[in-house]
Structures are given as structure tokens and as C-alpha cells.
Amino acid sequence: MTPYKVGILGATGMVGQRLVERLxxxxxxxxxxxxxxxxxxxxxxxxxARWSLSSDPxxxxxxxxxxxxxxxxxxxxxxxxxxxxxxxALEVERDCAQAGFAVVSNSSAHRKDADVPLLVPEVNxxxxxxxxxxxxxxxxxxxxxxxxxxxxxxxxxxxxxxxAYGVRxxxxxxxxxxxxxxxxxxxxxxxxxxxxxxxPGEEEKIQDELGKILGRTAGDGIEPAPVQVSAHCHRVGTLxxxxxxxxxxxxxxxxxxxxxxxxxxxxxxxxxxxxxxxxEHPIVVRSEPDRPQPRLDREAGGGMSVVVGRLxxxxxxxxxxxxxxxNTVRGAAGATVLNAELLAARxxxxxxxxx
Numbered sequence: 001m002t003p004y005k006v007g008i009l010g011a012t013g014m015v016g017q018r019l020v021e022r023l024x025x026x027x028x029x030x031x032x033x034x035x036x037x038x039x040x041x042x043x044x045x046x047x048x049a050r051w052s053l054s055s056d057p058x059x060x061x062x063x064x065x066x067x068x069x070x071x072x073x074x075x076x077x078x079x080x081x082x083x084x085x086x087x088x089a090l091e092v093e094r095d096c097a098q099a100g101f102a103v104v105s106n107s108s109a110h111r112k113d114a115d116v117p118l119l120v121p122e123v124n125x126x127x128x129x130x131x132x133x134x135x136x137x138x139x140x141x142x143x144x145x146x147x148x149x150x151x152x153x154x155x156x157x158x159x160x161x162x163x164a165y166g167v168r169x170x171x172x173x174x175x176x177x178x179x180x181x182x183x184x185x186x187x188x189x190x191x192x193x194x195x196x197x198x199x200p201g202e203e204e205k206i207q208d209e210l211g212k213i214l215g216r217t218a219g220d221g222i223e224p225a226p227v228q229v230s231a232h233c234h235r236v237g238t239l240x241x242x243x244x245x246x247x248x249x250x251x252x253x254x255x256x257x258x259x260x261x262x263x264x265x266x267x268x269x270x271x272x273x274x275x276x277x278x279x280e281h282p283i284v285v286r287s288e289p290d291r292p293q294p295r296l297d298r299e300a301g302g303g304m305s306v307v308v309g310r311l312x313x314x315x316x317x318x319x320x321x322x323x324x325x326x327n328t329v330r331g332a333a334g335a336t337v338l339n340a341e342l343l344a345a346r347x348x349x350x351x352x353x354x355x
Contacts, residue, residue: 004349006340007033007077009069009092012040012049014182015083015106017057018333020045023081024058026337027276028344031061032077035069042066050183071099078352079343081336082107097134097141102349104340105145106332108201111209114221117144118212120152120335121275121342122268122282123159129217131348140350144339147213148205149331150174150233150242155213156282156306157323158248160266161259162214162225166251169228169317172206175236175243177294180327191237199233206231241294242327249317256311259319260285263308275341277334279304285311292324303329304338 006023010016011034023029035041040048046062056062067073069092074080080096082089082105089107096103110116115134117127134142147155150172158167176199178191186196211224236243254262264285270278279301286292286309297307303326314320325331343349 001028003028003030004078004344005030005032005076006079006081007035007074008081009035010083011045012036013083014052014179014328015332017049017051017053018328019081019083019336020058020061021053022333022337024061028341033074034061034064034066035073036066038068040066041068052183071096071101074101079104079340079349081340093143097138097143100139100141100352102141102343103143104336104343105143106336108148108205110143111145111147118147118209119144119339120147120155120213121270121338123155124213125269125342127217127222128346128348133220144343146335146339147209149180149327150176150202150244151206151209152331152335153242153306153323153325154244154246155210157263157308159214160262161248161250164262165254167227167248168251169249171230171247173232173245175234177238177240177242177327179240180242181235186235191235196235199235202233203231238294240326240328241298242325242331243294244323246323247314247317247320253318256313256319260311270342273345275338275345277304277338277341281305283308292322294324297324298326304334306330
């Protein structure tokens with residue numbers, strides 16, 4: 001296909017850099033605009049971005065001059081992807097949708113909106129039906145979001161069990177990597193010989209978002225799945241990879257062996273579409289007693305697979321397990337790109353860019 005022209009909002013931040021990294025050589029998308037705060041506009045991307053990934057900024061992106069995060073700066077784009085902070089994204093993403101753009105966002109700003117899909121493509125691709133509702137009020141544009149980075153791994157691991165047995169209650173304790181706090185998060189020294197037992201807003205996001213993801217479209221929104229969630233969130237000193245200790249109560253009993261078979265066999269709603277970022281195995285099940293581990297397992301499926309291990313009986317609920325997902329790939333930039341790929345495969349991105 002002719003590549004879609006893409007504009008990246010918040011291109012200098014941690015998620016923005018990951019978006020640049022994943023889109024610069026993408027077969028379906030071509031970066032046309034990089035946008036950032038007013039203090040950075042007019043500067044070359046290489047000069048303005050505090051690049052924090054292992055390789056240098058891609059030359060084709062490094063030379064681009066940063067633009068302001070406004071719809072009028074994106075007229076040579078078909079698609080807008082957003083790595084903006086929530087406070088800024090609330091208005092900017094809405095303005096872009098009102099201007100007719102397809103907006104695919106990592107921000108939490110619009111995740112609770114009744115007509116905005118909170119998308120994990122393998123789990124709830126049917127929620128794209130909400131786009132038609134949005135278009136009634138925007139005149140053609142729309143917003144699609146991916147979930148909180150911790151919710152993504154949890155939802156992907158629980159979805160097959162929910163389909164097979166029903167999920168009633170879950171208790172999750174997260175050990176979240178330093179990169180999840182962004183460039184302005186706690187200093188590494190704060191996490192040497194230490195764990196921070198509070199991440200503002202994180203527990204509420206997990207408890208609010210899981211039901212929407214596992215729910216079904218109904219009327220003018222989503223009927224959330226009746227799943228009770230209790231979350232405990234901690235910041236730890238790993239660089240990438242959110243580890244989650246989970247206990248889950250199922251609607252019907254399942255042995256660890258049966259649950260492992262269901263998880264390993266899960267292919268999801270986008271199997272066969274040929275989406276470039278979709279892993280061959282969305283869920284990787286490990287049988288070793290000490291896996292998954294962030295350093296060893298976060299790159300599974302190119303960082304897009306969720307790794308499940310220590311699957312065993314729970315003496316209080318039904319099952320216990322440990323879940324690992326790469327927070328800045330599967331939980332952020334990779335999820336955003338995968339959502340954009342699904343929109344492209346479904347023909348839902350309007351061609352707007354001028355020749």
C-alpha cells in the first residue's frame with residue numbers, strides 16, 4: 001500500500017521517542033511531522049529531543065524541524081499518533097479529531113470517554129464500532145486509545161481465561177519499571193536499595209480500565225465486564241518491563257494445566273490480518289519456577305508478547321500467576337502503532353495528506 005503520512009504529537013518524550021523508533025522504517029506508515037511543546041518548535045528534532053534510547057535518533061527524523069501540537073500544523077498528515085501527557089492531550093487530541101484526523105493515542109486523557117475505544121487489538125477489536133458514534137459529533141475524525149501500560153499486560157493475559165471460564169475478581173500487585181515514569185519521573189538513585197509503594201493514579205487506572213477492555217459494545221458505549229479489581233502498584237529499579245503478581249477468581253474451576261493450554265493457544269482477534277507489529281504468539285507461557293523475569297523476558301515477540309509464568313492454584317481465589325509485559329513497547333508505543341495498523345487494515349484511516 002501507499003504509506004500513510006503520520007504526525008507524532010509529543011515526539012520528544014519517552015513514548016514519543018519510541019514512536020519515532022517504531023515508525024521510521026514502518027512498511028505502512030511514513031513520518032511526515034514531529035510535534036512538541038512551544039519551547040521546542042522550530043528546532044531540529046536531534047537538537048531538541050533528550051534521546052534516551054540505545055541507538056542515535058534515526059537520521060531521517062533527526063533532521064525534521066519540530067512543529068507545534070496543533071491541527072493546522074498537520075495538514076500533510078493522514079494519521080496522528082500521540083505520546084502527549086494527559087493534561088495537554090485532553091484538548092489537543094480533541095481538536096485534531098474535530099479537524100477530521102484519525103488520532104491514535106497512548107494518553108489517558110480520553111480513555112474513559114464512552115465513545116472512545118480502549119483497544120487491545122487481540123482482545124477487543126470489535127470496540128472499533130464506537131468510531132461510528134464519534135464521527136457523528138466530530139464530522140469525520142475520531143480518537144482510539146491504548147490502555148495504561150500495566151493494564152495492557154493484565155488484560156491480554158486475562159482475556160483468554162475470561163472467554164473460557166469467566167473472570168469474577170482479580171488482585172494484582174505490580175512491580176513497575178523506571179521507564180514507565182517518563183523522562184521526568186523519579187531518579188534512579190531513588191530506587192537503589194528502595195521501592196516506591198505509590199504511583200499516582202495508577203491503581204485507579206487498572207481498576208477502571210480492565211472492565212472496559214473486557215466488556216462489550218452496547219448502545220452508545222461499552223458495557224463493562226463485571227470484573228472486580230484490586231490493584232497495588234509499586235515503582236522498582238528495573239529499566240523496562242512491568243512485572244505483575246496476579247490472583248484471579250474464575251466463574252468455573254480450571255486447573256493450572258488447562259489454563260496454561262488456553263493461554264498458550266490464544267491467537268486473538270487480529271490473527272491472520274498480517275499486522276506488522278502483531279506478535280505470532282500474543283501470550284508466551286513459561287514453565288520454569290523463576291520466570292518471567294524483566295531482563296530475560298521483556299523482549300519476547302519483539303517486546304509485543306506478554307509472558308505468563310508461575311501458573312498455579314490459589315488458596316484464596318482460583319489461580320495465581322506472574323505476568324510480564326514490556327511497558328514502553330507493548331504497554332505504550334508498540335500498542336499505539338499496533339492500533340494504527342488495525343485501523344489501516346480495516347480501511348478506517350482517511351487519506352488526507354496532499355500530494
